[in-house]
Amino acid sequence: MAQQKRAQFATRLGVVAVTVGSAVGLGNIWRFPYEAGAHGGAAFILLNLLFAFVIGVPVMCAEFIIGRHTGADVRSAFRKLSRGKLWGCVGYIGIGASILILSFYSVVAGWTMEYIYRSIAGFGAAHTAEALHMQFDAFATSNVRPVMWTLIFLACNYFVLARGVEKGIERVSNVLMPMLFAILVVFCIHSLFLPGAREGLLFLFKPDFSQITPRVVLSAMGQAFFSLSLGLGCLITYSSYFSRETPLMKTAMLTASLDSLVAILAGVIIFPAVFTYGQAPAAGPKLVFEVLPAIFSDMPFGQMWSLLFFLLLFIASLTSTVSMSEISIAWFCDDLGMKRRTATALNIGLAMVLGTLCALSFGSLNDMRVFGLTLFDLFDYVSSNLLLPVGGMLISIFAGWFLDRKVVRGELAPSSAGGRALMRTIVFCMRYVAPVCILAVFLAGLGVF
Ligand code: PHE
Numbered sequence: 001m002a003q004q005k006r007a008q009f010a011t012r013l014g015v016v017a018v019t020v021g022s023a024v025g026l027g028n029i030w031r032f033p034y035e036a037g038a039h040g041g042a043a044f045i046l047l048n049l050l051f052a053f054v055i056g057v058p059v060m061c062a063e064f065i066i067g068r069h070t071g072a073d074v075r076s077a078f079r080k081l082s083r084g085k086l087w088g089c090v091g092y093i094g095i096g097a098s099i100l101i102l103s104f105y106s107v108v109a110g111w112t113m114e115y116i117y118r119s120i121a122g123f124g125a126a127h128t129a130e131a132l133h134m135q136f137d138a139f140a141t142s143n144v145r146p147v148m149w150t151l152i153f154l155a156c157n158y159f160v161l162a163r164g165v166e167k168g169i170e171r172v173s174n175v176l177m178p179m180l181f182a183i184l185v186v187f188c189i190h191s192l193f194l195p196g197a198r199e200g201l202l203f204l205f206k207p208d209f210s211q212i213t214p215r216v217v218l219s220a221m222g223q224a225f226f227s228l229s230l231g232l233g234c235l236i237t238y239s240s241y242f243s244r245e246t247p248l249m250k251t252a253m254l255t256a257s258l259d260s261l262v263a264i265l266a267g268v269i270i271f272p273a274v275f276t277y278g279q280a281p282a283a284g285p286k287l288v289f290e291v292l293p294a295i296f297s298d299m300p301f302g303q304m305w306s307l308l309f310f311l312l313l314f315i316a317s318l319t320s321t322v323s324m325s326e327i328s329i330a331w332f333c334d335d336l337g338m339k340r341r342t343a344t345a346l347n348i349g350l351a352m353v354l355g356t357l358c359a360l361s362f363g364s365l366n367d368m369r370v371f372g373l374t375l376f377d378l379f380d381y382v383s384s385n386l387l388l389p390v391g392g393m394l395i396s397i398f399a400g401w402f403l404d405r406k407v408v409r410g411e412l413a414p415s416s417a418g419g420r421a422l423m424r425t426i427v428f429c430m431r432y433v434a435p436v437c438i439l440a441v442f443l444a445g446l447g448v449f
Contacts, residue, residue: 196275218445
């Protein structure tokens with residue numbers, strides 16, 4: 001059977017590490033703080049957490065069930081499980097979304113590489129908000145370096161991916177994810193002693209519900225999907241490498257909890273500093289890249305901390321982009337019969353073209369707008385706020401309504417009374433709560449109501 005030939009993650013820790021490795025990345029440390037900053041802070045964060053557990057965990061379980069049961073890539077998984085051609089489209093949505101995300105994500109990962117370089121070269125970090133802002137702007141709007149780093153980052157992806165699932169992805173994740181976590185805790189403690197700590201923490205934890213609009217709700221949902229790597233079949237692909245012993249519900253709960261924790265830690269690092277150094281919480285995608293250097297420049301051994309941080313952020317991005325690419329690579333190999341190296345080259349090549357355009361959209365292509373958005377923002381908006389929620393809704397409808405109940409129960413395999421209650425709740429959310437909420441938020445956010 002084809003299933004037996006597929007690679008598998010070697011250990012239980014490996015399964016959690018790669019799933020968390022996919023989830024934790026720029027989504028938590030770069031995207032979460034700037035989205036929270038742009039949408040008023042605490043109220044956005046509360047909504048985001050609610051979505052992560054009420055919709056995210058059930059959709060993640062749905063992806064795990066489909067992936068492990070079929071042991072196949074996204075396209076083939078849906079084809080195996082449904083006769084109708086229509087469900088196969090979910091696979092295409094996922095593959096499309098993964099390439100869009102890979103393109104703009106690589107630009108930001110490229111920025112982290114620039115900052116690794118700067119930490120080594122010992123750039124005297126500017127102190128004032130204005131100077132930091134100008135420093136970052138000068139870099140991001142230039143034409144050569146951002147493109148160069150985007151391409152180098154994608155080349156790194158090629159090397160990890162071409163080595164295959166277990167050797168490449170699992171080993172990297174096992175060691176580096178715990179390290180990233182540890183260093184975030186150190187920075188949190190530092191931020192808590194900054195003069196702006198109180199204001200930063202109030203912004204993060206004291207909700208002002210008047211800030212909530214349909215658009216904020218849609219963004220909070222998009223952020224939950226993005227951060228948990230949901231809705232595009234990434235976790236269908238990864239769980240096709242899970243062994244029978246992997247407990248799916250536990251893995252989903254643990255992933256959602258750790259992912260949310262990392263995002264909150266990032267918030268606790270960033271916002272006290274935002275208020276200390278007089279920056280604007282709503283500065284958008286550049287927020288983290290302007291705030292962090294200010295923190296490092298004030299720390300003893302700042303250059304070393306800066307190097308360590310950006311290095312780990314780079315690795316965290318790599319474990320996420322590798323999981324995105326795996327969606328199309330698994331499809332190209334399993335379904336279209338390509339060799340792994342050819343499939344990887346095709347995926348990365350496409351991302352290099354689109355990634356270059358995204359990198360230039362801060363500089364010379366800044367005037368090229370679609371619906372008023374630059375290519376970078378467009379790719380981000382379309383994937384996170386449209387494709388991922390729609391993909392997630394279809395996946396949960398499929399697992400909740402079309403998949404044989406026995407398969408769902410067999411895969412979730414609760415072993416205790418508590419486990420059975422959790423399973424019932426998850427299945428209920430999969431069938432009713434997730435599809436209805438996603439549709440409502442989606443239509444409201446797009447201004448249909
Ligand atoms: N979850 C990743 C992050 O937070 C991004 C990602 C999105 C990865 C979609 C895979 C699929 O950085």
